[in-house]
Amino acid sequence: xxxxxxxxxxxxxxxxxxxxxxxxxxxxxxxxxxxxxxxxxxxxxxxxxxxxxxxxxxxxxxxxxxxxxxxxxxxxxxxxxxxxxxxxxxxxxxxxxxxxxxxxxxxxxxxxxxxxxxxxxxxxxxxxxxxxxxxxxxxxxxxxxxxxxxxxxxxxxxxxxxxxxxxxxxxxxxxxxxxxxxxxxxxxxxxxxxxxxxxxxxxxxxxxxxxxxxxxxxxxxxxxxxxxxxxxxxxxxxx
Numbered sequence: 001x002x003x004x005x006x007x008x009x010x011x012x013x014x015x016x017x018x019x020x021x022x023x024x025x026x027x028x029x030x031x032x033x034x035x036x037x038x039x040x041x042x043x044x045x046x047x048x049x050x051x052x053x054x055x056x057x058x059x060x061x062x063x064x065x066x067x068x069x070x071x072x073x074x075x076x077x078x079x080x081x082x083x084x085x086x087x088x089x090x091x092x093x094x095x096x097x098x099x100x101x102x103x104x105x106x107x108x109x110x111x112x113x114x115x116x117x118x119x120x121x122x123x124x125x126x127x128x129x130x131x132x133x134x135x136x137x138x139x140x141x142x143x144x145x146x147x148x149x150x151x152x153x154x155x156x157x158x159x160x161x162x163x164x165x166x167x168x169x170x171x172x173x174x175x176x177x178x179x180x181x182x183x184x185x186x187x188x189x190x191x192x193x194x195x196x197x198x199x200x201x202x203x204x205x206x207x208x209x210x211x212x213x214x215x216x217x218x219x220x221x222x223x224x225x226x227x228x229x230x231x232x233x234x235x236x237x238x239x
Contacts, residue, residue: 032057032064036078041119045126045136048075076139079123097154099218100231103200105147107231110196113182121186124179144175148203160215170210177206197232 035056039048050071054061068074094101113120126132127140149171156167181202185195201223208219222229230236 028057028059028063029067032059032067032074033078033081036074037082037119040075040078040122040126041116044122045075045129050074072133072135075133076135079136079139079143082119082123082143097150099151099204099215099222102148102151103204103222103229104231104236106200106203107196109147110199113185114192114195117186120182124183124186127179128183141175144178145171148174155211155215158215160211160213162210162212165210170207174203174206177202197226200232201226 032053036048036053039052039056048071050061050064053074054064057064064074068077094104123140123143127137152161152167152170152174155161161167161170178199181190181195181199184190185192185198190198204219204223204226208216208223211219226232
């Protein structure tokens with residue numbers, strides 16, 4: 001997401017984490033973003049009104065503008081909060097920038113989506129709207145891109161991508177693929193029980209075609225045993 005100058009509330013918050021005022025500001029910000037997410041989930045982007053958010057969060061409308069400047073920035077911040085809450089946390093079971101960490105992340109995010117179908121549907125609808133605000137689209141894009149980009153960049157550094165495969169294009173294409181599957185699931189076209197394995201099988205199949213050497217052999221091995229993968233079966237990563 002493009003970097004923006006810190007807001008007044010954020011500057012005040014950074015001046016001390018132990019003071020009453022900074023704690024109050026953090027709680028108020030959390031409440032505003034949580035209520036914004038609820039509105040998006042229930043009513044979509046069109047239902048987000050600053051006055052409604054203010055009433056739900058118990059703050060003045062001016063407070064929201066002081067903190068976020070615009071409705072678009074408020075929505076982008078709420079979406080980023082979604083990513084921060086549902087992004088998989090590192091475990092001791094998988095290493096960063098590996099195929100197993102990628103599978104683990106996809107499983108964790110997929111399980112998170114199963115608990116927030118309406119919100120996922122709202123995000124996907126927003127992402128594919130032709131006149132979406134660029135800040136909002138970037139925030140939604142980053143939710144997926146930030147989870148699989150490190151692995152793809154590692155493969156690029158190790159020269160394990162096909163010569164014709166661009167890391168930038170792969171990151172973008174995989175976001176599109178992941179969101180198309182998530183949207184199909186949110187609309188009931190893919191059952192809950194098939195959602196995660198469908199997502200991961202397609203993701204790895206896509207990557208198998210874009211890799212070579214040891215990376216491709218490793219992906220093919222995981223595809224062959226995907227149904228028994230301990231993260232998918234719930235033997236790992238289900239805590």
